[in-house]
Amino acid sequence: MSMKGDLLSRRGNKAGNNPQAVAEAEMLSEEIPNDLSFEAFVSDPYAEAHNALPRNQVLALDCLGLRWDGQTLVVGAPKESWDEVKALAASLDIKVKLIEASRAEIREALSLTVNIEKSNIGQLQISATEAGEAPISNLVQQIIERAFLERASDIHFESYEDHVLVRARIDGRLRNLLQLPARLAPAISSRIKVLSKMNIVERRRPQDGQFTAVVDGRTLDIRVASVATVFGEKIVLRLLDGRRPSVDLESLGMGAHQLEIFTKMITANNGLVLVAGPTGSGKTTTLHSAIRAVAVEHKNAVTIEDPVEYVVPGITQIPVSESNNSGFAVQLRAVLRQDPDIILVGETRDAETARISVQAALTGHLVFTSIHATDSVGALYRLLQMDIEPHLVASSVRGVVSQRLIRKNCRFCTVKYNATTEEKVTLRAYGFSTDVLAKGVGCTLCGGSGYRDRIAAYQILTMNESLTELVVSRPDPHVFRKAASKAGMTTMDHEAVRMAVAGITTLDEAMTLLVGNE
Template sequence: TDVESILSDIEEDDVQIDEGEDMEVDLEREAAESPVIRYVNYIIQSASKDGASDIHIEPGDKSLKVRFRIDGVLFDAMQPPAKMAAAITSRLKIMANLDISERRIPQDGRIRCTVQGRKLDLRISTLPCAAGEKTVMRILDTRSISVGLDDLGFGESALQIWKTQIEQPHGIVLVTGPTGSGKTTTLYASLRQMDKVTKNISTVEDPIEYHLDGITQTQMHEKIGMTFAKALKALLRQDPDIIMLGEIRDEETAHTAIQAALTGHLVLSTLHTNDAPSAITRLVNIGLEPFLIGAAVNAVLAQRLVRKICEHCKQPAELNEELREFALMQGIEASKLMGGKGCERCRRLGYSGRLGIYELLVVDDMLRDIIARNPNVTEFRRLCCERGMVTLRQDGFRKVGDGVTTV
């Protein structure tokens, strides 16, 4: 069968479990005997090869589907026999040290493995559903931690301003956007930019996604009382210069972060808002006084990820009337609009990889006074634009005009 032919081609050493001390020793020997183990290895190996960020294993009444999320879009990857569903889930639970006998409640775990020389960290989540257990794995590739600020898609001016902001001696710098918009990557790239020799840099994260040399990283454990606020208060007794806080979720954490910023520390953190000005409103809604926000916040960076046109099949876009009108309205030369024809390198999609689009709000003295008066978000957004803020929409259109993405 197709599955058997796939299994016969998989090398036993293609996927190795790094956490050997937590695993049964027999697992390595089982790899030569169990087709399920070999097939799970094949799924992980294929996802890694295709550059997937997530693996979805979805059981149905009479089917089993495996999908990969690549550049933000889900694609069908393979369809193993439905009878393999429970065995695949059990194998993944063993790898993640989960309870294989518990199928009634969700479980979360972690798998560290090496795939053809690449170290991967998989965050696994199981969810009971009508046809069995759905499993989703987020793939954290240690290679992505080497990405620098220069590689993220910043315009030259925005990049220099951002570098200036993360070099300030104190204050709060926020990165905001929905889940999956690249906030953590931006924060990690920013931390890598900093001087770790003369600065004491610490983080509080949930979870710790990547390990950074020269930086003290603390894992939040809310179930045992290790909250963001409690960890942050402890960090402030550790003589920090720079603190990265995974997320500002509640009033206590926000107040502690504000006090840290106002007492000589640089605090980097994230929020979930649609744009940069809305981050100020969110802090007010959390329970902070507007005058404290104005005094402490230095800058807010809103961001999204867009797909990049494949460099191997990029060509001038086919211009219809709608595209011509768009180019005219945005002041873009129609001849600069590009598209991807589709090739083997990009799986015939015309896109390969992603880059950020950004909206950087720098809080100057005038905006601090305005924030202290607690303006509504619409008025505040207008004032920010008048002060020179480039919006997400504008930055996105600039990148369309540069021929790196599409409308």
């Protein structure tokens, strides 16, 4: 059978109901054309194509086999890897057709393909019965692998009277992965505690720990927290992938005007830039994107983090250890003696760290830091609540960025549609005249939710002369917020609606960010 016929037969009814699938099939003739879509191929994986190249070489070169007809292998790879991919294929006596794709696209696609090949989407390949006999160490490892391949940020092991529920946080929301017999709870708890060097006997007091696990050739740093509940312990694992592709400024989600403002803010010679938001709102990603953008060769850039989540070449990264008396404030003092130009303080948790950061900004350093606050104005007032004098806040702060994460439409199943009457009313209220929106209809790759991945909606406050003078007088936050809005500060929900108009998310998802309108 020809490759085109093979593709059609594999897709069956799906191709018949999907014009894009039929079009792709027509494209795949014996002479493979030059304008194939990497994204379209990824949405319909072929196991034999993925396995045509050695796995270790695939990971090393960031490439991925997409289609294979026994003679020609279609491979997605970044342009800089093409020569090496061709050499590899030649050594295996395989003819290749190359399609350009970024390293970030390849790595996401690799997680998709392993996900699909190793297990059915939405179903962990471990039954409760099998788990009873299987070594607990294997069970824990398989759960970690499954959650990571589903792009989970956290895994929850929850003990109940008659079962253990395993859930994973994917795109900000918890999803059930697996239900296990209650009798396995002590063994699971002990296994995780052994890995993370926690006290396996202590089951009443909260404990913290960490360990590493290897999944699909990638080393994960896993943070562990346990707490006693009515029916046993609840254990939560936070999965940190140091090899996660970096996000450049243009990919953060800011509108063109916001990006221009933020770029000016972070390219200043000195000053304090605050990034605000709750835990898990993407602050670390924004901070790392900022320091990557400005950490040029002639600058000494240093980060102080708890933990160091992503390794950045060319930047000195220092981990914080409160237990060893080397917290943020202690490390920040030490860094100031290291001739720094740019300093990233992972989090301003206390008044001492805030005071040192402000002084560093006032003495010629560019300082980035995160802070917990509901919006940009709240972040500014958080410094005042830490007893930083108003005139020092006014003199040091360049600007504040606050953010929340919203779910993106799944790009594999997004369709456009005509907005409802109610949606049109909402759009007009935000100043948009469009009548067309987009949403994901649900597919295998998004678990039927219509959403895949998340993006940040931002609110940016730039300190101008009038706002600087206003801070010194320390007015009520509502008064300052009105002045900031008058100076051009938009709300996060407005930015999210802009993304809905652009087809990035749904209007329903955008409206979850009704903040900043006090």
